[in-house]
Amino acid sequence: MEFGYFVQGLMASFAPYTFFMMVVSSIAGIIIGALPGMTASMGIILILPFLYYMPKDVALLMMSGVFCGANFGGAISAILINTPGTPSASATVIDGYQMTRQGKAGKALGMSMVASFVGGIFSSICLLLIAPELAKFALQFQAADYFSLSIFGLSIMASASSRSILKGLISGWVGLLLSTVGIDTIVGVERFTFGIAELGSGFDLLPVLIGVFAVGQFFEESEARKGEYDIIQQELTGLWPTWAEMRSVWVALVVGCIVGIIIGVMPGAGGAIACFMAYNEARRWSKRKDLFGKGSLEGVAAPECANNATTGGDMVPMLTLGVPGDVVTAVMLGALMLIGIKPGPLLFVEQPVLVYTLLAGFITMQIMMLFLGMLSIYGSVRILSIPNTILMPVVMVLCVVGVFTIGNQLYQVGVAVAFGIFGYFMKKLDYPGAPLVLGVILGPMAEDNLNRALLVSANDWSILVRRPISLVFLILAIISIVIPLYTAYRGRERVAPEAEAH
Amino acid sequence: MPRVDFFTGLALVGIAVGVFIGTLDMAKVARGIGPGDYPRFIAWGLLILGATLAVQSGKKLLRRQAEPLPFPPGAFPRVLIMVLMTYAYIYLMPSTGFVLITPVYLFLAMVFFGLRRYLLGAVTSIAVTLVLFVTFRYVFQVLLPVVGLFDLI
Numbered sequence: 191m192e193f194g195y196f197v198q199g200l201m202a203s204f205a206p207y208t209f210f211m212m213v214v215s216s217i218a219g220i221i222i223g224a225l226p227g228m229t230a231s232m233g234i235i236l237i238l239p240f241l242y243y244m245p246k247d248v249a250l251l252m253m254s255g256v257f258c259g260a261n262f263g264g265a266i267s268a269i270l271i272n273t274p275g276t277p278s279a280s281a282t283v284i285d286g287y288q289m290t291r292q293g294k295a296g297k298a299l300g301m302s303m304v305a306s307f308v309g310g311i312f313s314s315i316c317l318l319l320i321a322p323e324l325a326k327f328a329l330q331f332q333a334a335d336y337f338s339l340s341i342f343g344l345s346i347m348a349s350a351s352s353r354s355i356l357k358g359l360i361s362g363w364v365g366l367l368l369s370t371v372g373i374d375t376i377v378g379v380e381r382f383t384f385g386i387a388e389l390g391s392g393f394d395l396l397p398v399l400i401g402v403f404a405v406g407q408f409f410e411e412s413e414a415r416k417g418e419y420d421i422i423q424q425e426l427t428g429l430w431p432t433w434a435e436m437r438s439v440w441v442a443l444v445v446g447c448i449v450g451i452i453i454g455v456m457p458g459a460g461g462a463i464a465c466f467m468a469y470n471e472a473r474r475w476s477k478r479k480d481l482f483g484k485g486s487l488e489g490v491a492a493p494e495c496a497n498n499a500t501t502g503g504d505m506v507p508m509l510t511l512g513v514p515g516d517v518v519t520a521v522m523l524g525a526l527m528l529i530g531i532k533p534g535p536l537l538f539v540e541q542p543v544l545v546y547t548l549l550a551g552f553i554t555m556q557i558m559m560l561f562l563g564m565l566s567i568y569g570s571v572r573i574l575s576i577p578n579t580i581l582m583p584v585v586m587v588l589c590v591v592g593v594f595t596i597g598n599q600l601y602q603v604g605v606a607v608a609f610g611i612f613g614y615f616m617k618k619l620d621y622p623g624a625p626l627v628l629g630v631i632l633g634p635m636a637e638d639n640l641n642r643a644l645l646v647s648a649n650d651w652s653i654l655v656r657r658p659i660s661l662v663f664l665i666l667a668i669i670s671i672v673i674p675l676y677t678a679y680r681g682r683e684r685v686a687p688e689a690e691a692h
Numbered sequence: 693m694p695r696v697d698f699f700t701g702l703a704l705v706g707i708a709v710g711v712f713i714g715t716l717d718m719a720k721v722a723r724g725i726g727p728g729d730y731p732r733f734i735a736w737g738l739l740i741l742g743a744t745l746a747v748q749s750g751k752k753l754l755r756r757q758a759e760p761l762p763f764p765p766g767a768f769p770r771v772l773i774m775v776l777m778t779y780a781y782i783y784l785m786p787s788t789g790f791v792l793i794t795p796v797y798l799f800l801a802m803v804f805f806g807l808r809r810y811l812l813g814a815v816t817s818i819a820v821t822l823v824l825f826v827t828f829r830y831v832f833q834v835l836l837p838v839v840g841l842f843d844l845i
Binding site for chain 2: 228232236356357359360363364366367370374376377379381382408409410411412413414577578579580582583584586587588590591594595598600603604607610611614618619620637640641642644645648649
C-alpha cells in the first residue's frame with residue numbers, strides 16, 4: 191500500500207462535491223436495494239448516463255455507493271416484508287422476518303446495518319492491503335474447485351432446514367431440478383421446456399426468489415378471515431445493538447467476513463452464495479444453534495456481514511485483472527471502460543491516485559453507510575405500522591412491478607405468481623424455501639464446472655480430489671452433510687428413551 | 693401431515709421417473725457430461741428422497757398418527773380467488789394499462805383482505821399506483837404498460 195496515495199485518495203473522497211455525490215448514490219442504492227426486483231446492477235445501469243458528466247473518481251465512487259447501498263437495502267425488505275430486495279439478502283429472510291414477527295424488526299435492521307458495516311470495512315481493508323495477493327488466489331481456482339465449491343454450497347441444504355432435514359433436501363433437490371430447465375449450455379439441447387419458447391432461457395432467479403418468499407407470503411396472508419389483521423407492534427427503541435448483543439454475534443461476524451471475502455474474490459460467485467454459506471457456517475459455530483430459523487440475531491448478522499464483505503472482494507479481480515467477479519462488477523467494468531478507465535494490472539501503476547481514491551472512498555462510504563442506514567431504518571420500520579389489509583396488496587403490486595423490470599416482460603410476473611402458489615404450498619406443508627433458492631443458484635454452477643473439469647481431465651473424476659482446493663471443499667461438504675444428520679440422529683436417540691419412560 | 697407427505701412423496705417419485713424418461717433420448721457425449729446426465733442424477737436423488745418421504749409418512753399413517761391439514765377452514769377458496777384475481781390483473785394489464793388496472797386490483801385486494809374504510813382504500817390505491825408508475829416509468833425507465841384512452845374505447 192502506498193500511504194501517500196492513500197492520504198491523497200482520502201482527501202479527494204472528502205472533497206465536498208465527491209462526498210455529496212457519495213451520499214446521494216448510497217441513498218439511491220439503499221432505495222434500489224429495498225425495492226423487490228431492483229438489483230445493484232440495475233442501479234448502476236440507471237446512473238450510467240450521469241456518470242459521463244462526472245470526473246472519473248466521482249463516477250467510480252458513485253458506482254461503489256450504489257453497490258454498497260443496494261447490498262444493505264436488500265435486507266430492509268427481507269426483514270420487514272419477507273421479500274429479499276436483492277438475491278444477496280436471500281438468507282437474511284430466514285431469521286430477519288422471524289424477528290419482525292416477534293416485534294423486533296428494529297433490532298434486526300440495526301444488527302443488519304452494523305453487520306453490513308463490519309463486513310464492508312473488513313473487505314475495504316482487504317482491498318486496500320492485499321488486493322493483488324487476493325487476485326492471485328482467485329486465479330488459482332479452476333473448474334474442479336468451482337464444482338466442489340458448489341457442492342459445498344449445496345450441502346448447506348441439510349442444515350438450512352430447521353425442522354426436517356428430509357424436507358430441506360427435497361426442497362433443494364427440486365431447486366436443482368428447476369435449474370435444469372432451458373437450453374443446456376453443453377450441446378444446446380432443450381430440456382423440459384415443453385415447447386414453451388420463454389422457458390428456453392430457464393427460470394430467472396428473481397421471479398423464483400420473489401415468488402417463493404413474497405408472493406407465497408401474500409397468498410398465505412390472504413387465507414385469513416376478516417378481523418384478523420392486527421399489526422405487529424414493533425419496538426422502535428434500542429436499534430443499535432448493545433455490547434452484549436455484539437459479543438453474542440462476534441463469531442457470526444468473523445465467519446461472515448471470511449466467507450464474504452473468499453467468495454467475493456472468486457469470479458462467478460457472489461453475495462447470494464456467500465450469504466447462505468455464512469449463515470450455515472455461523473450456525474455450525476454458534477452456541478445457540480436452536481435459535482437459528484426462529485429469529486436469531488446471529489442468523490441476521492452472518493449473511494449481512496458476508497454479503498457486504500463480498501463487495502470489496504468482488505472489486506479485486508475487476509480492478510487488478512480486469513475480470514468481473516459477478517453481474518454487478520461486470521456492469522461496473524463496462525461503465526469504467528465507457529468513462530475511459532481500463533481496469534487491469536496496469537491500473538495500479540498508471541492511475542494510482544484514482545485507485546487509492548476508490549479504496550479510501552470505499553472505507554469512507556462504509557462509515558457513511560452506517561449512519562445513512564440507521565436513518566433509513568427509522569423510516570422503513572414505520573412501514574409495519576400500516577395494517578396488513580393495505581400493506582400486503584401494495585407489497586404484491588411492488589413485487590409485480592419489480593419482477594416486470596426483468597426485460598419488461600409480464601411473462602416473468604406470471605412465473606413469479608406460479609412460484610408464489612408453489613411457495614404457499616411449501617410453507618403450509620413445512621418445506622423451507624431457502625434450499626430451493628440455493629438449488630436454483632448453484633445448480634448451473636455445479637453442472638457447468640463439472641462438465642469443464644471432466645473435459646479438461648478427459649473424464650478423469652479423480653481431478654476432484656487431486657486438486658487441494660477442490661478436496662478441501664469436498665471434505666467441508668461431507669462435514670456439512672454428516673453433522674446435521676448425526677445431530678438429528680442423536681436427538682432422536684435421546685428423545686426415544688424419554689418417550690418410553692413417560 | 694402424514695397423508696399429504698405420503699402423496700407428496702409419491703408425486704416426487706412420479707416426477708423423478710418422468711425426468712428420467714425425458715432425458716433418455718438426449719444426446720450422449722464422449723467427454724464431459726451430456727445434457728441428460730445431470731438431470732438424470734437429480735432424478736435419482738429425487739426418487740430416493742421422495743420414496744423415503746413416502747415410506748416414513750406411510751409408516752406414520754399405519755400407526756394412525758394422522759394430524760389435521762395445515763389449512764384453516766375456508767382457506768382454499770380464498771387463496772384460489774386471490775390467485776385468479778392476480779392472474780386476471782396480469783392478463784388484463786397489457787390491454788388496460790398499468791395505471792388503469794392497478795388501482796382496481798389494489799382496491800379489490802384491500803377489500804378482500806378485510807378493509808372496510810372504502811374511501812381510504814380507493815385513495816390509497818390511486819395514490820400508490822401513481823407513485824409507482826411515476827417512479828418506475830420516469831425514474832427507473834421501466835416500460836410499464838401504457839394504454840391511451842382512445843385505445844380503450
